[in-house]
Amino acid sequence: MKQFIDQLGITHTFDSSPRRIVSLVPSQTELLYDLGLEDRIVGITKFCVHPYHLKSTKKIIGGTKNVHYDKIRLLKPDIVICNKEENTQEMVEELRKICAVWVTNIVTIEDNFRMITDFGQLFDKRTEARKWNDKLAFALSDFKKFINDVPVRKVAYFIWKKPYMVAGSGTFIDELLKLNHFQNHFASKERYPEIELDRMEEEGGLDLILLSSEPFPFKAEDGYEIVKSTDKAQAILVDGEMFSWYGSRLLKAFDYFKYLHNSI
Incomplete structure (x- = not known):
């Protein structure tokens, strides 16, 4: 058993790394794909447009504010990925009746780094997450030099x-x-x-x-x-x-x- 804490401070316990993922946030769907988790994504929203081919290979379960709970239940997910701003509290509470719900809260760039690290640990993609954070840190430093003047x-x-x-x-x-x-x-x-x-x-x-x-x-x-x-x-x-x-x-x-x- 392993424990993980999401960005709302909620503790989650898993016997093994979640294998079946439903993502209800377009930018986080893109991140999951870039971390090499395409095969584990089973459900996405109609607004998850990057990469575009996922709309034809994954189950569309509604939008970010309104989802079809029955469709999600049929997918038998191990985890649903939500965001404090993009998804409603009522939605999160209802989804918790189906499976674990991981909620991110991104206000700062540091929050973004933490989310990527969290996903790396949660889904056993630590190396991929570290590479992405390294690339982002380098690009951020470069941009700060550009914007200085x-x-x-x-x-x-x-x-x-x-x-x-x-x-x-x-x-x-x-x-x-x-x-x-x-x-x-x-x-x-x-x-x-x-x-x-x-x-x-x-x-x-x-x-x-x-x-x-x-x-x-x-x-x-x-x-x-x-x-x-x-x-x-x-x-x-x-x-x-x-x-x-x-x-x-x-x-x-x-x-x-x-x-x-x-x-x-």
Whole structure:
């Protein structure tokens, strides 16, 4: 018997490494694949699009907020992988009636390193996890050198329309904004607050409006409407996966961030 503690502090006991995995978080599905666990993944969400072929080889059990419990039960999983932000507490409690539920909580880059280490231990992929953390640590150090001379810009990061919602503090997005020398205009608000466009400039001018590709797929025309409510801000479409996906995706994000800064 081995004991493991997830990022909510919950202790899990297993006789052996879990063999049948259901993943309810797209970025964590990608990480499991990159750790060499494709054969153990039996169920994923409809939003688990990387790598794309998994959608045709694994059972789709619903979305991240609504799943088909009967479909999951039929898969006879040893473990379900969830995330505190992506999945609801009610869902986690219901899934615990089926099998062990491992919940991650990723707010900082350090949390991301820990998640990868945890998965390496939990699934007997310690060497693969160490290699990924080493690659990420090297890429992070390299990016910090790149960003050192980049000026700080005040930004608002939009994630939704009707109502307009932005990323606030206590989010992984906010962590990556800070890493990019982007001062979050809404850092005084927690999580994902709804905002009114006509009040955006109350706390000082904005330099950039970042319009994410997910969960709402913003288009260029959306930027025109938002920019009208600011003094001089520039609207830019950004890849939401690079700012909100954690796990192994972060390696690609560092190169994307360099490209983004060079194009501003």
